[in-house]
Amino acid sequence: MSSTAKALTLLSHFSATQPEIGLSQLCRIAGRDKATTYRHLQALESAGFVEQNPATKHYRLGPAMMQLAQVREATVPRKDGAKPALTALADATGETAHVTVLSGQTLYALCECEAPHHGIRAVVDLNTFPLHATASGLCVLAFGPATLFDVAIASLEEFTENTPTTEADLTALVDTVRSTGFGRANQSYEAEIQGLSAPVYDHSSQLAGAVAVACVAARFTPDLEQAIKSELVIAARDITRNWGGVIPAQIEAAWADALSYPNAVERTS
Amino acid sequence: MSSTAKALTLLSHFSATQPEIGLSQLCRIAGRDKATTYRHLQALESAGFVEQNPATKHYRLGPAMMQLAQVREATVPRKDGAKPALTALADATGETAHVTVLSGQTLYALCECEAPHHGIRAVVDLNTFPLHATASGLCVLAFGPATLFDVAIASLEEFTENTPTTEADLTALVDTVRSTGFGRANQSYEAEIQGLSAPVYDHSSQLAGAVAVACVAARFTPDLEQAIKSELVIAARDITRNWGGVIPAQIEAAWADALSYPNAVERTS
DNA sequence: TGATATGGTTCATATATTGAACCGATGTTG
DNA sequence: CAACATCGGTTCAATATATGAACCATATCA
Known part of the structure; x- marks a missing residue:
């Protein structure tokens, strides 16, 4: 050294x-x-x-x-700081990956990356993400400003038969996200699409958005879920780092717990 | 080294x-x-x-x-305290405004704000400001620690034909700054750029840095100079207030004198 | 008064830094 | 296409530079 x-x-x-x-x-x-x-x-x-x-x-x-x-900041704008991690995530999981940013009370798509592995794949084609029905949205509800929850329950549009449509349903989902550190949307926005997400932070120490993987439900197995989650953690850390933020300790702890790697901080570069 | x-x-x-x-x-x-x-x-x-x-x-x-x-920024919250005053200054003068902070014997750029009024405008792109050749530097020499003067004369680099290169020249400039309360650099660092500055203070009652306007020389008229000076006073008071300091009475007096508003303390917010 | 902190300094030792020359790859040019 | 230039990166002997135990001066406290 x-x-x-x-x-x-x-x-x-x-x-x-x-x-x-x-x-x-x-x-x-x-x-x-x-x-x-x-x-x-x-x-x-x-x-x-x-x-x-x-x-x-x-x-x-x-x-x-x-x-x-x-x-x-002038050299590396936010989008550029997310892109490499996103392509790595899409490549490692073989599924479509995307990053969202929270601005005010709206969750915007920042950029998206499709993995070429499969003929059938999820296509993320949204400008704004519904908070209650997407993995990224749930992530933001769980770890972002508390006021967002009221915004979410004000418009519980039912996209599929799995979309949560009551405050109780949504509260239960958000609680799960808080305890695991991962947002999860089981065909609640589009049928046959499983979403998994993790929060990202910026220099303000506030939640900045989420990084997520949209997976074709037919391919979704417990093994794949574990694989996606561990890749999500890598991507979330990387993006957060590029944006000048730090992952809160409680979320790192939740991830470690969920991944059954009790002391996992194996990649910090 | x-x-x-x-x-x-x-x-x-x-x-x-x-x-x-x-x-x-x-x-x-x-x-x-x-x-x-x-x-x-x-x-x-x-x-x-x-x-x-x-x-x-x-x-x-x-x-x-x-x-x-x-x-x-969490430790020494200066940027937040300077930014509003800086944008107001840039907006009111129509020229590029910036704030510098003195740390040890070096004058650092803290933040900068360009006014969108003109197609041609000054761009401040410095890490550290030469003490002898910039308006901010002269301000710091005039009102900061006396030892800085020795540091300055130790490196009188000639940037333009207007750069002061002798101790006598520099002494004369600094004396003028002391009597007027404003730093002034007439194309002494960059040709075609006129600098005007005012000192800012923090809680230590010591000089903390300077707030300055960099003006395209072709636009520089006596009227504009007066306008910039009166806006500089407002900005310097505002920033000093946000940083927990007080403008020394002798500088307030010099400003009042230079602006020909003998009793001017009309806007302190 | 003595004990224990603090920030800062010294100097012999030896370890870590240095730079001319070199390498392989890529790109330019007459 | 061969000669040349430039790029990022590497090597190794020479030595300049980092190191840390011991040492100050000062302040605080019992």
């Missing part, structure tokens, strides 16, 4: 809950020598990556972050 | 106008060896500070910037 990489990992110890850290404290957290840590902080400070609170001498993230984040 | 500092300065070469840079190109820009630059980029990539465009192999700023900027 290069000394540069070591210096940079120091930055990862700053967070909203612990925004300012003293030298000795940071040494303990990072498990590194004090002189070394001090020099690393000096280097970071010279580049504006950290600065010292003049009053306490504690260190905090510096102003250069703001400038660089602006350039990053 | 530590290798970490060298690696970090690579990041400053990325900008909105040049968001992606190839290895060889970056070596030329940074004036460093290719192997070294490559390893530095590897270290930066491992921390998510840069990433490679898979298609072109060119490097660009990475997703980690977004997360860190989020934490920084």
Whole structure:
């Protein structure tokens, strides 16, 4: 590990809950020598990556972050940050994958990717996603602003015989999503289509949207469901990372539980 | 200079106008060896500070910037406090407005706002602002720590034929800023760009940075200068207020004098 | 007053960084 | 199409640079 990489990992110890850290404290957290840590902080400070609170001498993230984040945002718009993960997801699952973004009270399609594996495949052709009947919508209801639930029950349009049409039905579905970390729509929007989704987050620490897989129901087996879920987790982490967000710990925990990998954080890059 | 500092300065070469840079190109820009630059980029990539465009192999700023900027903003919420005033300033003047923050001996760009009024407008695309050649820099020299003046005269790079290149020239400019309360850069950094700035303060009662307007020189008239100055005062007061600071009485007095509104404190919201 | 924190500094040691030269691939050009 | 240029990436000997135990100066507290 290069000394540069070591210096940079120091930055990862700053967070909203612990925004300012003293030298000795940071040494303990990072498990590194004090002189070394001090020099690393000096280097970071010279580049504006950290600065010292003049009053306490504690260190905090510096102003250069703001400038660089602006350039990053101008360089990689949101859609581009989702596309690679989406194609990987479609390829790995062999099913159609798509990403939705929540804007206000509406869930919009951002982009979509069809896997070429099968002659029969789901085609996602929506501008806006009904909250109560799609996997992405349920995901947003479960993890997004609470006010959305009222919006959803105000228009419980019945698309298929599986569409939830009562508040009780919808509450039950959303509760399941909350406990598993995955949105699931069993032919509730279109017959013969099974949807599975996972939430994605952005820099605001709020839910930003969902990533989902639409699967032809005839192919849907417990094995495929497990496979899709584990790929969804990878895609959701990737997109969230590109959008500057973090997956809430409780959702990571729910995923780990649902996938029966009690301690799974096997891919963080 | 530590290798970490060298690696970090690579990041400053990325900008909105040049968001992606190839290895060889970056070596030329940074004036460093290719192997070294490559390893530095590897270290930066491992921390998510840069990433490679898979298609072109060119490097660009990475997703980690977004997360860190989020934490920084949560720690020192400056950008949110500056943005409304900045858009109002850009809108009222019809020119490009920006805010800079002083950290240590370096003046960083915090955010920028372009007015849509004109087809031709200034584009601020800087990571750090030279102290001697920009309106914001002169403002900081005039009202910030005295030690900055030594830093400034240590590197009097000549950007245009109007750039001050002697200590005497710079002293004269800074004295003018002190007596008027406004930083002014008449095409001293870029030809055809007139800069005007005002200091902003934070809770520490120290100078925190500057708010500035970059104006296309061809449009610059005495009337516009007066208009920009009075808008700058409004913006500087607003930002200072949001950052928990107070404008020193002597600067308020200088402003009132310069604007020929002897008792002007007519808008403080 | 002594014990224990803190942020910051020193210096011999040796480890990690450096850059000229090199490689294979791709693209240009007369 | 062969010669040339440029690209991203790699190698290895030379050495510049990072390292950490011990050490300050200062502040806090019992």
